[in-house]
Amino acid sequence: MKQEPHKLSLPVIIPIAILIILFIAFCFWGFVFFSIRWWLALEVIMIFTFIFSFKIFTSLPDRGWCISRFFGLVLIVYVSWLCSSMHLPPFVHNVHSWTYSKRLSASLHIVPFSQLLLLFVLLICGGVSAYIISTQKQLRQELLAFLKEKKRYILAAEALFFFGFILFVNIRSYCPDITFDISRHAAEKFDNFEVLNSIYRTKYFPPEDAWLSGFPINYYYFGHLLWASLGKLSGYSSPYAFNLGLATIFALSLLMGFSLGYNLSRRIEIGLLAGFGVAVFGNIHSVLNFFDGVSAGVKLDYIFNASFLWQPSRVIKGTITEFPAFTALLGDLHAHHSGLLTILLGLSASLNLLLGVKRNEPSLKRKSWFWRHLLPWAVLLGWLSGVAYAINAWDTITLSLLFALCLLYITREANPDSFWRWALYAGGAILVMLILNRLFIRSFSDQFRPPLPMDIRPHLLPWKWEIRKFPLALLHTENRTHFVWYFVHFGLFLIPIYIWLCFRVMHYLQGKKEWIFSLIGLFALLIIFSTNYFHRMLPGFLFFVLLVVTYLFFKEPGTNREQRWLMVVLGIASFISIFVEFVYFDDRYSGELERYNTLFKFYNHIWPMYAVVAGWCWWQLFRQAKKSRLTVLVAVAVGIVIALSMIYPVGATIERTERFLHRRGPPERRPTRTLDGIAYLETAKFGISAQSTSQFEKQGSQRRMVQFKNDYRVILWARKNIKGRPVVLEASGGPYTPYSRFATNIGLPTVLGWGHHVAQWRGGIVYTDKLGELLNIGRREQAIRLIYTVSDLRSVMPLLRKYNVRYVFVGALERKDFPDASLRKFEKFKKAYSFQDSVLYEVPY
Numbered sequence: 001m002k003q004e005p006h007k008l009s010l011p012v013i014i015p016i017a018i019l020i021i022l023f024i025a026f027c028f029w030g031f032v033f034f035s036i037r038w039w040l041a042l043e044v045i046m047i048f049t050f051i052f053s054f055k056i057f058t059s060l061p062d063r064g065w066c067i068s069r070f071f072g073l074v075l076i077v078y079v080s081w082l083c084s085s086m087h088l089p090p091f092v093h094n095v096h097s098w099t100y101s102k103r104l105s106a107s108l109h110i111v112p113f114s115q116l117l118l119l120f121v122l123l124i125c126g127g128v129s130a131y132i133i134s135t136q137k138q139l140r141q142e143l144l145a146f147l148k149e150k151k152r153y154i155l156a157a158e159a160l161f162f163f164g165f166i167l168f169v170n171i172r173s174y175c176p177d178i179t180f181d182i183s184r185h186a187a188e189k190f191d192n193f194e195v196l197n198s199i200y201r202t203k204y205f206p207p208e209d210a211w212l213s214g215f216p217i218n219y220y221y222f223g224h225l226l227w228a229s230l231g232k233l234s235g236y237s238s239p240y241a242f243n244l245g246l247a248t249i250f251a252l253s254l255l256m257g258f259s260l261g262y263n264l265s266r267r268i269e270i271g272l273l274a275g276f277g278v279a280v281f282g283n284i285h286s287v288l289n290f291f292d293g294v295s296a297g298v299k300l301d302y303i304f305n306a307s308f309l310w311q312p313s314r315v316i317k318g319t320i321t322e323f324p325a326f327t328a329l330l331g332d333l334h335a336h337h338s339g340l341l342t343i344l345l346g347l348s349a350s351l352n353l354l355l356g357v358k359r360n361e362p363s364l365k366r367k368s369w370f371w372r373h374l375l376p377w378a379v380l381l382g383w384l385s386g387v388a389y390a391i392n393a394w395d396t397i398t399l400s401l402l403f404a405l406c407l408l409y410i411t412r413e414a415n416p417d418s419f420w421r422w423a424l425y426a427g428g429a430i431l432v433m434l435i436l437n438r439l440f441i442r443s444f445s446d447q448f449r450p451p452l453p454m455d456i457r458p459h460l461l462p463w464k465w466e467i468r469k470f471p472l473a474l475l476h477t478e479n480r481t482h483f484v485w486y487f488v489h490f491g492l493f494l495i496p497i498y499i500w501l502c503f504r505v506m507h508y509l510q511g512k513k514e515w516i517f518s519l520i521g522l523f524a525l526l527i528i529f530s531t532n533y534f535h536r537m538l539p540g541f542l543f544f545v546l547l548v549v550t551y552l553f554f555k556e557p558g559t560n561r562e563q564r565w566l567m568v569v570l571g572i573a574s575f576i577s578i579f580v581e582f583v584y585f586d587d588r589y590s591g592e593l594e595r596y597n598t599l600f601k602f603y604n605h606i607w608p609m610y611a612v613v614a615g616w617c618w619w620q621l622f623r624q625a626k627k628s629r630l631t632v633l634v635a636v637a638v639g640i641v642i643a644l645s646m647i648y649p650v651g652a653t654i655e656r657t658e659r660f661l662h663r664r665g666p667p668e669r670r671p672t673r674t675l676d677g678i679a680y681l682e683t684a685k686f687g688i689s690a691q692s693t694s695q696f697e698k699q700g701s702q703r704r705m706v707q708f709k710n711d712y713r714v715i716l717w718a719r720k721n722i723k724g725r726p727v728v729l730e731a732s733g734g735p736y737t738p739y740s741r742f743a744t745n746i747g748l749p750t751v752l753g754w755g756h757h758v759a760q761w762r763g764g765i766v767y768t769d770k771l772g773e774l775l776n777i778g779r780r781e782q783a784i785r786l787i788y789t790v791s792d793l794r795s796v797m798p799l800l801r802k803y804n805v806r807y808v809f810v811g812a813l814e815r816k817d818f819p820d821a822s823l824r825k826f827e828k829f830k831k832a833y834s835f836q837d838s839v840l841y842e843v844p845y
Helices: 010-027 036-056 068-084 115-135 137-149 151-174 189-201 222-234 238-265 268-279 284-295 306-314 324-330 335-356 368-391 395-414 419-439 483-508 513-533 538-555 561-579 596-627 631-645 647-656 709-721 741-746 755-762 777-789 793-802 812-817 820-828
Strands: 455-459 464-469 472-474 583-585 685-689 703-707 727-729 805-810 830-835 838-842
Touching: 036 068, 036 115, 036 137, 036 222, 036 238, 068 115, 068 222, 068 238, 068 335, 115 137, 115 222, 137 151, 151 238, 151 268, 151 647, 189 222, 189 238, 189 741, 222 238, 222 335, 222 368, 238 268, 238 324, 238 335, 238 561, 238 596, 268 324, 268 596, 268 631, 284 306, 284 483, 284 647, 306 324, 306 647, 324 335, 324 596, 324 647, 335 368, 335 395, 335 561, 335 596, 368 395, 368 419, 395 419, 395 561, 395 596, 483 538, 483 596, 483 631, 513 538, 538 561, 561 596, 583 596, 596 631, 631 647, 703 812, 709 741, 709 830, 709 838, 727 741, 755 777, 777 793, 777 820, 793 805, 793 820, 805 812, 805 820, 812 820, 820 838
Parallel strands: 727 805
Antiparallel strands: 455 464, 472 583, 685 703, 805 838, 830 838
16 A cells, blocks of 8 residues: 655645635634534444445555545435335336335335334444454454554544534525525525425325425425435434535535545645635636626625626526536536536546556456456446435436446456456446446336437347437537637636647647647638538547547557546547537526536536546646656646636625624614524515416515515424324415416425426426326316315315315415415315414315
8 A cells, every 4th residue: 555645745734724714714603513414424334334336446546545435425315215115015116107016005014114223224334344344354444554554644533524514504604595595596496395395294205296286296306305214313403414414515526526636646735736626716708707796996895796697607698507516506416516516526426447457467357257247346436326326316417427438448357368358258248237227226217208309229139229309309509519619617727637638649649740730720621611611610629639638548648547537528528518518408498598408418527527637637747747847836726726716706795694693783684694494585585576476366476575474383383293294285486486386395296386397307297188187287287276265165075076185274374375265165174284374274075
């Protein structure tokens, strides 16, 4: 095992000192002790499961220490989810209707999802870990030697994780609202909270959709399940788990990026640079905004405004260019946000795979190598890519490509003299991985139907493919990305990467002038061709980079395994960037928004790849500068890049926390800091135009201010007292409005939530009767209107029975939208609970 340097250099001391100072400040000024149970639960998971990472990631210098928290959490939750997904008779899925089997209600469930189950699985993992350590003497000695040798690294990693977690917990305490108000940075918080609460209330999977009663969630919910499980383990309710989950994603992405940087360079400062690049740094757009404001003489308080927070995430017209720092500060517990951790875990697994291969080793030529080494890794990678599909389905595409390339490489390295053995081993490993990808998450994939136009049918005799609908479509020319936009988003990473690539090419082509001129000519030809033919120079530029990386990967002598991995990652990032310039996944978006989701999701994969590679490239440039006495110049360049990259997180944090407003103004007007994501309902006011949200009041463009303090009291009572998943009826309305606030904040299913989002998750076909009348959201909207507007109670009882409604809620929105005379009919029902004019009625059957 390679020794790390014993002396801390200045680039290490300065960031560590800054972290210590900030940590001390937040310890005396925040929610350290309130969130300590959540942090302790993560520590226990890491302790109980680290031995698995230690045995699996044997080629990583840190033996998987920094990824063991997330790896262990996924393992425990996966086993618990698997136990709660089994039924006797099994769950029956109808791909045309998403409906449960009629026998499901009478089926025998294996194990309910609960805190007890999670604790049991955790203890089983701990017992297995203890057994392995106690029975394997050599492993025990390796573990003790590792802990002794890497103690400084371990302390640095633990301090970094704790600092990142407490830092973001305190940031969330200024902006904890899980709100519907788009002007308050609502984005997708409401639908994320609906999924989280549905999982909190479920006992058996799949969980029921709180926005479409009677049907399971048709969304990748496994990321939400991770944070719900951690909340159950540590004893936090869902409004707190939402914010603590966001803090955990930030801290883990910081830590796992740090791990990748360290494992590539064996240097802590490079790890810090990579970790901050993944989780903290912003893009060039925020730098331009900042200097535009400064040059115009605008005060910093006015530069750091809402547009400063949002505009860097909309660099490319017609789509989203989010990056981890923006997503974290925005505060959406979205699938792609949890998927960032899956991408980082996949990058670490692939790095371990490449670092562990030894070229042409005699033992690798034996047939047992496939069964003892390659096949177990194919199984593990199949499981990781399968879990990625359940967390964020887009991630499995990138990870499967990464894993397949790594498997191809290591089998070729192990069998350089036999093409057929290489092809057989690599093909078998990749096939096993792809098959297990879905097999490991069969309970999820059986009920999840992607909302894409896909109908591909294989026929065995004669063998042919019948393609009726295909999810990919060609991108229109005017919607392609300009090179400047691409550079504005990724430029702070591309600068060191392309400088390093130039140095590698120049070193390899030293003394080969004809090759240099050929390379320049090829670059010019590709740029001219792509500009004229594709009307953008970006495809040609990226294709040139991909060719250079591929050529260096195969031809450059003396390339170590770290550089091989970096070239694989750079090649995948370049390929994906080219891919989204030509095709997109054909979802409900069209026109200039046609690739809205495609670029958004894949650029989220590219960001951590570029961030890790850029950190390593800075280190390589620094090493080269030492030889030519340009160390100071490179150090200054790194300092400038870090300073520019930190403009966004500093400014956006100031804006997102409203300039830490609790310290400004008189005490009675200071907002209360909390981690309770629904406490804002007690004071929330929302202006609603009756014309745009209701057909029953005609007030033109007038907006009425609606308060929810009475509704909030009923919601709190229902969260505490209503057990199970009874259906509740409430008014339905458009997205980014307070409609569906009862079902969302409790997790009880309602007849219809935000219809727009229901259609996004299931496809536009839900507006028709093709999948059955019960799934038609238009009919559900009509039924809700009839139930609330018809004055005769007997005439609406069949509709209440049809949708199995157990409770009817009459609150602020219902009294705004519907006549009082029609609402009085519910007074014949028993009042389950009421607070002033907000009433929850219980429907008798």
